[in-house]
Structures are given as C-alpha cells and as structure tokens.
C-alpha cells in the first residue's frame with residue numbers, strides 16, 4: 001500500500017461550464033499524481049500535487065529515444081453520485097505488459113490502482129455529467145536519466161493527469177470515414193505495435209495527415225509485410241459485421257489489445273452473435289462489400305467508445321456502410337457499454353469498480 005502525500009492547490013481553477021463541449025484532451029484538472037523511480041530504490045515518493053509543468057533536463061532520455069508508456073481509461077459519475085472506473089484492472093495489466101516490452105520497471109497492480117483512485121477522488125468534482133462525457137485518466141511513465149547513450153533509463157517519473165472530455169471525434173456518435181492505408185505501415189510483428197507507447201502514434205501521423213487532406217477522420221492500417229491483412233485504426237480496434245458474423249482481427253502481436261475490444265467481443269457472444277477473431281484480408285472486405293454483405297463496421301476504444309464507420313476508402317474504391325448511418329449493433333453496443341459505465345445498466349460482468 002502506497003503512503004500518498006496529498007498537497008492541494010491553493011488556486012483551484014473554475015470548473016468547465018455545463019454547456020462546455022469538452023473538446024477531447026484540452027482541459028486538465030487541478031491536481032496530478034506523481035511518483036519517482038530510481039534503480040536500487042524502486043518506486044518511491046508517491047504524491048498528489050497541483051497540476052503544473054514538470055522540469056526535466058534537455059538530455060532526459062525520453063526526449064531522445066522515446067522510452068515512454070501511456071494508458072487511457074475513464075471515470076464516470078452515476079445519477080446517485082457514485083464514481084465508477086471501467087475495467088481499470090485491464091488497463092493496469094496492459095500498462096505492465098507495455099512496461100516489460102520497453103524495459104520500464106513495472107508498477108505493482110494494487111499501487112497503480114490506488115494511485116488512480118486517489119487522484120480521481122481528489123478531483124472528483126471535475127467528472128462531467130452531461131450526456132457523452134467522462135473524466136479521461138491518462139497515466140504515463142517517462143525515462144528521465146540525463147544521458148545520450150542508448151539503454152534503458154535508471155530513473156523514471158510516473159504521472160497521472162485527468163481531463164474532462166466529450167466525444168473523441170468531432171462527429172460524436174455519427175459515423176466516421178476511414179482511409180485504408182496501403183503505403184505507410186504502423187507496426188510489424190515482433191515490434192512494439194501491441195504496446196501502448198508514443199512511438200506507435202508518431203508512426204501513424206504522416207498517413208493520418210494524408211487521410212485528413214482527403215476528408216477522412218482516421219487511418220485503417222494493413223499489416224506491415226503483405227499490406228493485405230487488416231490491423232487496427234490507431235486510436236481504435238476495428239470490427240466488421242459480415243453476413244451476420246462479427247469479425248475482428250486476432251491479437252497477432254502488432255495490434256493493441258483494447259479493453260473495449262474485449263468488452264465488445266464478450267457482449268456480442270452473450271447476445272448470440274457469431275464472433276470470430278482471425279486474420280481478415282482487405283480483399284475479403286471488398287468482396288463482402290460488393291456482395292452486399294458488409295453489414296456494419298465500427299471502431300472500439302476507450303476514448304472513442306464505439307465509433308460507427310460510415311465509409312471505407314481503399315485505393316480508388318469508396319465503400320459506404322449502412323448508407324453512412326449508425327448500424328443496429330453499433331448503437332446497441334454504445335448504449336450497453338455507456339449504460340454500464342454510467343451505472344444505468346446492470347453490470348453483470350463486474351466491469352465497474354467504485355472509487
């Protein structure tokens with residue numbers, strides 16, 4: 001159990017107004033959690049302090065070799081005033097998997113959870129309650145050794161910041177248009193594609209810019225070797241409903257094992273829908289589209305929740321899905337997952353925990 005020191009701000013900020021659209025990731029709460037790591041000493045000095053800039057040496061290793069991990073999860077306020085976290089155990093487990101892959105020391109799971117609960121409790125008043133909003137929790141670790149040689153750092157900072165957010169995409173629950181990328185790649189097996197680390201996101205930016213210029217919100221990645229098999233969207237995992245069956249790419253080492261992905265698979269199975277986790281080629285999707293059996297496409301993610309896809313673009317082929325509208329399963333998944341997160345629907349899976 002951590003002995004967390006709490007230092008409250010003497011200059012609290014004004015909370016966002018009830019009609020603030022809470023543009024994703026732009027507003028930060030009054031406090032943050034910080035903990036240091038030193039080789040030989042371990043994780044130490046856990047504290048909640050006022051949200052503030054951090055001071056690092058320009059030689060800090062994170063700036064040069066990108067040794068950094070992050071996570072994303074959310075807290076929700078129920079109608080009866082409780083604060084709920086959605087499956088934090090899964091994020092914590094994945095955080096330590098990322099840590100192992102990029103040589104960052106692990107954080108004991110119970111300490112990680114205690115840190116999240118503590119900072120969320122301190123800034124509980126910041127949890128928004130308007131429809132479609134939540135408090136986004138961003139834990140991250142950075143390598144801080146002042147050193148330019150390539151090796152894992154001996155010192156780290158673990159920080160958790162909080163941000164009241166609305167929908168990730170400006171479209172909200174309205175369907176997004178997705179560009180299937182066949183030039184750049186995001187990750188390859190054996191690389192770091194399944195780790196939640198900044199490098200995967202910077203690898204995606206060039207293609208994302210290209211997609212934006214063409215009027216598409218996001219990029220759907222194909223595998224790095226054959227440019228043939230569907231991987232993920234970058235900020236989301238991807239699902240297709242083809243002729244009644246829900247299919248999603250299997251966890252192959254180069255895509256992120258999403259928490260929402262896992263929840264969606266469980267729900268679809270319980271609803272009696274046939275589900276498959278397997279390799280899916282872009283040719284199969286194109287063929288399904290041409291046969292008229294590409295029934296629904298949606299993305300899943302913590303930030304995006306469920307994001308219906310209204311159009312796919314692959315090379316010169318434009319594939320509208322659901323006539324650009326929201327599919328029945330996408331809507332049901334959105335309603336069920338947000339219903340559980342907000343404590344409005346029965347949580348049969350024990351996915352939520354109270355702060």
Ligand code: COI
Nearest residue numbers: 072073235301302303304
């Ligand atoms: C999340 O869904 O929490 C993520 O980390 C995706 C991020 C790119 C916003």
